[in-house]
Amino acid sequence: MNQVSVPLLVSCEQLQSLLPIKSVRIVDCSFELLHPERGADLYRQRHIPGAVYAHMDRDLSGPVTASSGRHPLPATQAFQQSMSRLGIDSDTWVIAYDRASGSFAARLWYLLNYYGHTKVSLLDGGFTEWLKLGFPTEAGQQPHPAKIFTGTPAQDWIVSTAKVEENLHHPVWQLIDARAPERYAGQQETIDPVAGHIPGALNSFYGANLQTDGRFKPGAEIRAHLQPLLASGKQAIIYCGSGVTSAHLIFAFALAGLPQPKLYAGSWSEWIRDPHRPIVQSENVG
Numbered sequence: 001m002n003q004v005s006v007p008l009l010v011s012c013e014q015l016q017s018l019l020p021i022k023s024v025r026i027v028d029c030s031f032e033l034l035h036p037e038r039g040a041d042l043y044r045q046r047h048i049p050g051a052v053y054a055h056m057d058r059d060l061s062g063p064v065t066a067s068s069g070r071h072p073l074p075a076t077q078a079f080q081q082s083m084s085r086l087g088i089d090s091d092t093w094v095i096a097y098d099r100a101s102g103s104f105a106a107r108l109w110y111l112l113n114y115y116g117h118t119k120v121s122l123l124d125g126g127f128t129e130w131l132k133l134g135f136p137t138e139a140g141q142q143p144h145p146a147k148i149f150t151g152t153p154a155q156d157w158i159v160s161t162a163k164v165e166e167n168l169h170h171p172v173w174q175l176i177d178a179r180a181p182e183r184y185a186g187q188q189e190t191i192d193p194v195a196g197h198i199p200g201a202l203n204s205f206y207g208a209n210l211q212t213d214g215r216f217k218p219g220a221e222i223r224a225h226l227q228p229l230l231a232s233g234k235q236a237i238i239y240c241g242s243g244v245t246s247a248h249l250i251f252a253f254a255l256a257g258l259p260q261p262k263l264y265a266g267s268w269s270e271w272i273r274d275p276h277r278p279i280v281q282s283e284n285v286g
Contacts, residue, residue, distance in 0.1 A: 008255055009216060010095050010121045012130045018095070019049055025087055026051040029060070029098045029105040030127070033191060042099065046137045048130060051097075052086045052144060056244070059086075060107050069270030070192075070242035071107075076153060079111060083149035090117065092147065097123035097130070101214035103206070103245050110247035110263070115151030122251065125215040159237050159262045161270055165277070167237075168199055173262065174232050175201035178240040178249040186281030191241055194272040196279035198239070202229055206245045209252040216255060223256035236261035243267040 010018075018024045028051045030039035036057055043053040054060055059082040062072040074082070088094055094112060096105035102122050112120040123130070131137070159173070167173050177197050182188035184203040189195035197203070209222050216222070230236060236253075238246040243265040250261055271277055 006093055006119050006121050008121060008251070009124045011124050012133050012135060015048070015095060015123055015130075016135055021093075023091055023093055025092045025094050026123075027086060027094055027096045027105075027108060028053045028127070029056065029096050029108050030100070031056040031098065031104045039098070039104070044139065044141060046139055048097065048127065049136055049138045050142070050144075053141070054082065054086060054096075054108055056104055056107065058082075060111060067270070067273055069266040069268070069273075071244050071269075073111070073158070073243070073265050079115065080149050080151065083112075084146055087144045087147050088112075088117075088149050089147035090150070092117075092119065094120040095123055096120065097126045099127045101126055101128070101207075101210050102216075102251070103248055106247040106251045107244050109251060114153055114157055115149075116154070117149075117151055125213065128214055157260075157262060159264045161264075161266050164198065164237070164239075164264055164271070168278070171200065172234060173237045174229065174234040175264070176229055176236050176238050176249070176261070177201045177203050177268075178206040178238055178246050179203070179268070180205050180207070183241070184282070186279075192269050192272060194279065196281040197268070198271055199278050199280050201239070201280075204229055204249060206240070206248040206252065209249070209255075216252070219255045219257060222252050223258060226253060226256055226258055230258065235259065237264050238262070239264035239267040239271075241267055242269045 026048050028043045028047045030042050032038040062074045096108045098105040105122055109120050177184045184197045186196035211217055238249050238261045240246040
């Protein structure tokens with residue numbers, strides 16, 4: 001990951017002190033996969049003062065096609081326009097949060113870094129922690145000035161389906177599946193039409209890097225958990241169901257000070273578009 005001049009994580013106490021600073025842009029990324037407008041509704045009802053809203057489907061993803069996964073990466077121009085509309089430019093410190101311990105906010109963190117904007121942090125514990133501490137909220141959607149966001153995507157961070165297929169025959173990367181163990185094993189699948197995982201993939205559930213209260217575990221603890229996944233010496237490729245929670249696991253790698261993995265952006269939902277691609281279903285989980 002590119003070197004950053006802001007912390008990866010910001011506590012709610014720290015964010016409260018940053019609220020008056022105009023160069024800080026707070027972005028609410030709340031979203032629900034099965035109810036795509038629920039996050040926007042929750043934002044309008046109550047959010048951190050001054051926060052703007054980024055929609056997973058409209059701002060942080062591109063259009064779904066017959067061959068893509070459920071959340072393709074947005075096109076460059078579309079992403080630049082979304083960030084500009086949200087009031088983000090090269091001088092902006094972005095602090096992203098959601099109502100799911102960073103599961104969706106990490107997508108914005110990843111995309112901004114992907115475009116070279118390293119001044120971005122996640123709010124540790126998200127909106128749940130903010131409310132628990134009794135900090136103020138506001139409702140509605142407040143106007144804010146647009147800015148000009150530019151940036152060039154780091155294309156070598158992304159791995160295509162074709163490259164993952166090549167890796168099956170000539171392994172140069174270690175695939176890591178960030179989904180819950182039951183979905184990885186193919187024992188439970190409530191989102192995608194086919195259950196299982198890509199052959200050769202290890203499982204490391206992104207949620208395992210969180211404490212019970214939804215805040216991240218200490219970096220050293222995360223490192224001890226993730227380090228064995230790299231025992232082969234190969235660079236990791238992270239995937240999940242649609243490329244969203246993969247970013248949460250990539251964020252955990254950064255917190256742990258481990259080498260940055262590549263992202264298979266299409267993930268499982270793109271892999272299964274072609275029924276001829278191999279899949280594995282496991283008997284054991286964990």
